[in-house]
Amino acid sequence: MKVKIFDCEDESDLEEEINSFLETINDVVDIKYQVSACVFSEEQIYCFSAMIVYY
Numbered sequence: 386m387k388v389k390i391f392d393c394e395d396e397s398d399l400e401e402e403i404n405s406f407l408e409t410i411n412d413v414v415d416i417k418y419q420v421s422a423c424v425f426s427e428e429q430i431y432c433f434s435a436m437i438v439y440y
Contacts, residue, residue, distance in 0.1 A: 386414065392434045396420075399433045412440040 389406060393399040407413065415438045422431050 387439055389437045389439070390434065391437075392432065394431065394433070396433045399435060403435055403437070406437065410439050414438040414440065 391399055391402050391406075393402065403416075417436045417438075419434050420431065421434075422429060424430070
């Protein structure tokens with residue numbers, strides 16, 4: 386079993402990276418998705434991440 390971790394600042398970038406990766410593997414065991422946000426000065430920063438467990 387292996388894992389692949391993705392981390393992007395934009396959800397559409399994360400989607401593209403995951404879809405490209407999924408085309409290269411056969412057996413997905415699980416996908417975990419997470420969004421975190423923080424405020425830096427007056428700017429809100431998001432982090433979109435996912436972990437794919439696969440064979």
